Amino acid sequence: MNFFTLAYKNLLRRKIRTFFTVIGIGLSAWVFITLMGFNRGYEESLNRDIEAMGFQLLLTAKGCPYEAATLMLKGGTGLRYMPQDTVKKVQNAPEIAQLTQMLMHAEFDPYKGEDGGTTVFLGIDPTTYPAMKPYFRFKQGGWFTQPQANEIVLGYEAAELEEREAGDLMLLPNTEQEFKVVGVLERTGTQDDGMIFLPLQTLQKTFHKENLITMLGIRTHQEADTAVFEEQLYQLPDVQVVSMAQVKNTIISLVASAKVIVLSIAAIAFLIAMFGVLNTVLMSVLERYQEIGILKAIGALPKQIFYLVWLETILLCLWGSLVGIIMAFAFSGVAEQLVRYFLPFAPVGNLIALSPGLILQTLGFIILTGLTGGILPALRAAFIRPLDAIRSEN
Amino acid sequence: MKKIIWLLVGLLATPSIWAAVGCDLNEPDRDVKRFFPTSSRYTTAYESIQKSGGEKLLAQVEHELGEAFSGLYEKIDVPYTVYTIYQKDNLLGYIHGVNQKGKYGAIQVFLVLTPQGKILDIYFQKLTSKQSKFFRSDKFRSPFTGLSYKDFAGYDISAKKLPDFPPLSALTAPPEDTTDFYSILRGIKKNLILMQHFVFGVTEENL
Amino acid sequence: MSLIQANHLTKHFTRGQEIVRAVEDVSLSIEKGDSLAILGASGSGKTTLINLIGCLDNPTSGTLTINGQSVFDGTHTLAETALTKIRRAHFGYIFQKFFLIPTLTVQENILLPFLFTHAVPETMQHLHDITRWLGLEKRLNHLPAQLSGGEVQRTAIARALITRPSILIADEPTGNLDSRRTEEIGTLLARLNKEQQITMILVTHNPAFAQFANRTAEMKDGKLTF
Numbered sequence: 001m002n003f004f005t006l007a008y009k010n011l012l013r014r015k016i017r018t019f020f021t022v023i024g025i026g027l028s029a030w031v032f033i034t035l036m037g038f039n040r041g042y043e044e045s046l047n048r049d050i051e052a053m054g055f056q057l058l059l060t061a062k063g064c065p066y067e068a069a070t071l072m073l074k075g076g077t078g079l080r081y082m083p084q085d086t087v088k089k090v091q092n093a094p095e096i097a098q099l100t101q102m103l104m105h106a107e108f109d110p111y112k113g114e115d116g117g118t119t120v121f122l123g124i125d126p127t128t129y130p131a132m133k134p135y136f137r138f139k140q141g142g143w144f145t146q147p148q149a150n151e152i153v154l155g156y157e158a159a160e161l162e163e164r165e166a167g168d169l170m171l172l173p174n175t176e177q178e179f180k181v182v183g184v185l186e187r188t189g190t191q192d193d194g195m196i197f198l199p200l201q202t203l204q205k206t207f208h209k210e211n212l213i214t215m216l217g218i219r220t221h222q223e224a225d226t227a228v229f230e231e232q233l234y235q236l237p238d239v240q241v242v243s244m245a246q247v248k249n250t251i252i253s254l255v256a257s258a259k260v261i262v263l264s265i266a267a268i269a270f271l272i273a274m275f276g277v278l279n280t281v282l283m284s285v286l287e288r289y290q291e292i293g294i295l296k297a298i299g300a301l302p303k304q305i306f307y308l309v310w311l312e313t314i315l316l317c318l319w320g321s322l323v324g325i326i327m328a329f330a331f332s333g334v335a336e337q338l339v340r341y342f343l344p345f346a347p348v349g350n351l352i353a354l355s356p357g358l359i360l361q362t363l364g365f366i367i368l369t370g371l372t373g374g375i376l377p378a379l380r381a382a383f384i385r386p387l388d389a390i391r392s393e394n
Numbered sequence: 395m396k397k398i399i400w401l402l403v404g405l406l407a408t409p410s411i412w413a414a415v416g417c418d419l420n421e422p423d424r425d426v427k428r429f430f431p432t433s434s435r436y437t438t439a440y441e442s443i444q445k446s447g448g449e450k451l452l453a454q455v456e457h458e459l460g461e462a463f464s465g466l467y468e469k470i471d472v473p474y475t476v477y478t479i480y481q482k483d484n485l486l487g488y489i490h491g492v493n494q495k496g497k498y499g500a501i502q503v504f505l506v507l508t509p510q511g512k513i514l515d516i517y518f519q520k521l522t523s524k525q526s527k528f529f530r531s532d533k534f535r536s537p538f539t540g541l542s543y544k545d546f547a548g549y550d551i552s553a554k555k556l557p558d559f560p561p562l563s564a565l566t567a568p569p570e571d572t573t574d575f576y577s578i579l580r581g582i583k584k585n586l587i588l589m590q591h592f593v594f595g596v597t598e599e600n601l
Numbered sequence: 602m603s604l605i606q607a608n609h610l611t612k613h614f615t616r617g618q619e620i621v622r623a624v625e626d627v628s629l630s631i632e633k634g635d636s637l638a639i640l641g642a643s644g645s646g647k648t649t650l651i652n653l654i655g656c657l658d659n660p661t662s663g664t665l666t667i668n669g670q671s672v673f674d675g676t677h678t679l680a681e682t683a684l685t686k687i688r689r690a691h692f693g694y695i696f697q698k699f700f701l702i703p704t705l706t707v708q709e710n711i712l713l714p715f716l717f718t719h720a721v722p723e724t725m726q727h728l729h730d731i732t733r734w735l736g737l738e739k740r741l742n743h744l745p746a747q748l749s750g751g752e753v754q755r756t757a758i759a760r761a762l763i764t765r766p767s768i769l770i771a772d773e774p775t776g777n778l779d780s781r782r783t784e785e786i787g788t789l790l791a792r793l794n795k796e797q798q799i800t801m802i803l804v805t806h807n808p809a810f811a812q813f814a815n816r817t818a819e820m821k822d823g824k825l826t827f
Contacts, residue, residue, distance in 0.1 A: 001711050001716060009704035011535040112518055113420050114428070162522070163467045163500035170524050171498040178498070201411060293698040297657060298716040298760065299689040301682055385681070387657045390696055390772075 003304075007311040014284065020279040022319045023365060028273035029324020033362045035266045037328065039259060042339075043352030046251060050244045052190045054132030055100070055217035056226060058181035058242045059086065059233060081212035082239065090216070092171060095224035098319045102215040109173035115307055119173060121196050123203030123213075133192070134218060141166030142197045153197040154184040161194075164179040175206060177322060258342075263351050273320070273366065274373035281313050281377040292381050293389020306382035313374030314367055321366045325359055416440075416473035418494040420519065426479055429485045429506045429515055437481040439584075441592040444471045451591060458587045461552050467484040467493065467500070476592055485509045486567055490589055491519065494581030498522040503581035511594055512542045516582070522573040538566055543586040543594075549582045603630035604670055604800055605654060605765065610663035612649050620751050623649040623659070625823035632708070633767070636794040636801040638811035641820035647804045648772055650820060654772040654802065655694065656687045667691055693761030693799075697773040701745040701760075702742055707732075707752075708741040711759045719765065732760045735789070749783045758789070766802045769793070775810055787813035808821075 011018045026380040053070070059078035087101055101121035126276045130136065139159075144151045153161065164170060164181045172179065187193055204210050220226055226243060233241045285292065292305060300308075326336075336351045381387050399492050401560035419425045426436050443452050447548075458464050463469065477489040499522035506515040516535045517528075528534055541561060549557050554576050557563055567575045612624040623646040631637055641647040648733065652658045654665065656672060658681075665673040672681070672687055679687075701710045711728060721727075732734045735755040745753055754774065761769060775783040791813040794801045803814050811817050818827045 001705075001712060004717065006702075006705070006716060009702070013704050089689075109522075111518070111521045111523075111530065114425065114517075160467060161500065163495040165466055165601050171524065173522075176524065240703075290698065290702050293700065294694075294696065295713070295717070297688065297694050297696075298714045298717070299685060299764070303686050304717050336651065383681075385658075387652050390657075390698075 003308055003311055004315075005316055007308055010284070010288075010308075011312055011315055017280060017283075018316065021316055022323055023271045023277055023315055025370070026274040026323030028328060029321045029325075029362055030267040030327040030331070031269040031324075031329035032262055032266050032365065033358060034332065035269075036358055036362070037260045037332070037354045038262060038335075038339055038350040040358070041351045042255060043252065044246060044353055044384050049190065052133075052188065052192075053133065054295055055098075056244050057220065057230065057233070058217040059090070059218065059236075060242065062216060062238045062240050066067060078114050078123050081209065081244045082216070084211045084213050084235065086213070086239065087216060090218070090233065093229065093232070095220045095226075095229040096218055097224075098128065098131055098219040100132050100217045101200060101213045102217065103209060103210065103212065103258045104149045104204050104214045105203055107173045107207065109251070111173075112278075112297050117387060119181040119196070121172070121203055124198040125200050131364075132219060136140070136186065137186040138184045139184045145182065147199050148201045148205070148228035149199055149200065150179045150202060151182040152179045153185065153196040154181060155185050155193040155197075156187040157193040157210045158196050159184040174208060177206065190226060194278060195213075203268075209259050210360020264389070270365065270369050271322070273317075274338055274369045277313055277370045278317055278372040278376060281309060282314070282318065282380065285309060285381045290389045293386040296384065296386040297390065305384070306378045307352065308379045309378035310371065313370045313378070317370030318363075318368045321363045324366070325362065328354060336381055345360060410435075410555055412492045415473060417493050417504075419489065419491070419504070421479065422477060425517070426477060426489065427518070429489060430479045430481075432481050433479045433486055434481050436477050436601055439476045439592075441474045441588075442471055443588075443591075446465065455584075455587055455591065458590075459584055460550050463589070464495070467495065470518055474588060474592065476589070478593075487514060488589065488593060489515035490519075490585060491517075492581055492585045492588065494577050494584065496521070496523055496577045497571070498524075501574070501577060501581060503578060503585055503590070505582065505585045507589065509541070511586070511589060512540050513582075514539055515539070518578075525574060527566050528573070529578060537561075538582070540561065543590050546586055549579070549583065551576070552581055603666075604633040604668055605629075605631040606666040607654060608664045610650070610651055610653055610665065611648075611661045611776060612658070613661045618773050622646075624653060626695040626811075627823075627825045628663075629672055629818070629825060629827075631800060631802065634794070634798045634804070636791070637704070637749050638814035639820055639825070640655040640776050640803060640805060640808060640817060642806060645820040646823040651770050651772060651802055651804050655692050655768075656684050659684075676795065677679070689714075689764070691766060691767035691768050693764060693769045695758055695761050695769065695771040695774045697776040697803065699745075699757040701753060701756055703745055706744055707737060707748070707756050707759075709712070710745065710756055711763050713760060714764050724763070726759040728759075728763060729762045736738050752823045753780070755789070756788060762793075762799075766799070768802065770802050770804075773805045773806070774803070775805070775807065780809070781792075783807065783810055 059082070061082045069263055084101065087099070090096065091099055100317065102125075105123065106118045106120045109119050130143055131307050139154075139156065143153060145265055154164055159165070159181075162170065164184070166184055168181045170179045170181055171177075184194065198206075200213070204212065220229060226245070229245055232240065277391055295305065296302075327354065332352050332354060339351050422436070423439070426433055443455060447454070450469070452551050453529055454464070461478055472493070474490065474520070475494065479486045479489065487509055488507045489504055490507070494501045494503050499520070501521050502519040504517040504519055506517065508514055516538055518529060521529060523529060548559070549562055554572070556565055556567060607630070608628045610624055610627045611622075613620055613622050615621070627650060629637075629812075639647045639650065642704075649658070650769065653660045653673075654739065658675055659678045662675055663673065664675045667687070668691065668760065687717070699704075702713070705713070711732070712724070715724065732741060735758060737755055737759060740748060740752055740756075745756070748756065758774075775786050776789075787810050790801060790803070793799050794815075801814065803811065805811055816827070818825050
């Protein structure tokens, strides 16, 4: 027999109390793991999302809202354009690794819903755009055959919505011209899934936007100083530069307040766990007051009693942590749905990243918390005087 | 500048615009009131062939339709929304839509039905066709009023021509391209068949 | 040289405003192999006295020598750890309440003192001898709840004996037992004293039990008279 067995058997004496304490610690551990996992997962997913955009810098006309939701609401009237020769002004900059021009166009479709609606199209340069999105995989077909072809490539969900397969025809709103679907992309989990892609020149011609573009996506060389390059780009007239780093910072600052709440909840979870442990162990010490007195009479030193009670705390915390870890894995899907529901913006992908490091960290924290919570009961036990204990009536 | 960043944040978030591809009303409150002005409430039920009878039902539906489900998007697990409309406790009717592959895109064929399953109106929530205007016109829609599953039961959709028996023989196909016309007829028939199984609980045999 | 030599042991403590003179100037000497019964009514100070002799508590004044070594010299108070080490070296205790650990088996309860000290190699043989001697050999794997009252008390005795103490202190060991069991335990302790040469101090209010000891002393108002 050793201290460990004795501690273990002591905990088994009050199975229901031990069970609920373990569940309590487990819940705290679960909350902690999930929240910390979110802390990490969110940023990772965000990075992935931004990386998936394919470019670090985006050049647009000043004051141009180019995001799909606004386009839908405003019916495309808010779009501003840049002359296409902006490309010439920047394309030779040494910082640029890749560059692609895009035209986003929103067209009102009178036959969408009862009162009509807006559909958004993205005109892309077939020679440069695919290189920006190396992770694109085609479910059917492929990219456009010609820079001016009347062809369409559909994102996964756009194809689903339009029930289009490669080889099918499409009409653009307010035109009589037929377009052929040449490719359907596999699901990427990004905004591209809902996109209808056309060759840039075709889109410009169809909707009379010749020589105009809305965006210029730029991928810089790895060694390039993006901040300096950004400043240079600002020298161009009527152009604004958005760096993905900025976008990321904005989102992160947006989520920062959520994170503060998240961390406070994690801290509260810990406090609850700590007081739970403290309460349980203290109660069990008080219950065993006389018994601990006897242990001391038969030769236990104060530090040995302290160790024994602390060991009980550690065991409780270990079991609780295990319960919490299992719960975290089992319910990460549910937790993720909750996060998505509550957060103003949630990137695609795994929001809650559970890693071995995090698991160890949680184990460490919970045990540390338990040890802190266990100090008082353990001290209390260690300083029980055998005489008082044996004499006492309870 | 800040605004732009926010907008870009929105761009990242756009996938939410594209919901799962079933067929439901974009604005059910408004649409229900439009077709049933006296309605006081409606319920929404989500059905699928998978849920209601699985492979066996699929075979039955395909048999009644006269051809197999086709394409990547016409599948056993597609969710359908059945709106049941009431005026207080009185059942006023149903609205139910299906996606039908058309020549240039998906056509969303919603049928407004009486409690007995007779067509009150047809609503093409989404329609990409060179004849969109024609299909949405009263002239095209009104001959369908009063028709029910029974009237379509004997109609062979694969023939791509109108039957020679009333009442469907009275319909007129558009003069030029008839592809979307026959697609719409298929969508209507599929819609009526599904309603027989989802709501009316009737099969071809016990009609 | 006496095994236990107590001189002018005194223990006062306060209870509210009042000073309780629990033990008042007690001197006694106990030889190795001796057995002494301390009789006395409840509140006479007999338990306080053996707690001092058994090194469970510090005296207010007086000296105590055990096996020639000074424990209390009348000037220093010993800390808990120091007292524990003395107890480990010399004493075995039997209390009125047995305090066996309910989740441990008889064997585990008996061996419990070794959790805190180091077990000597011949422990298992010793355990075997003690339990056979106490008639517990078939109960080693039972839990306390499965034992009779007498068996529980014998387990507590075995736990007190397992460390081979030279002095066994028994504080009202039969307080909870009927007269048949009281006699059984008394006979057992007398045999222990005789056969194992274990020095024994019994505290009891029961004169019938006191006769199992060689000598009897009486405690009254904190004073001991032989």
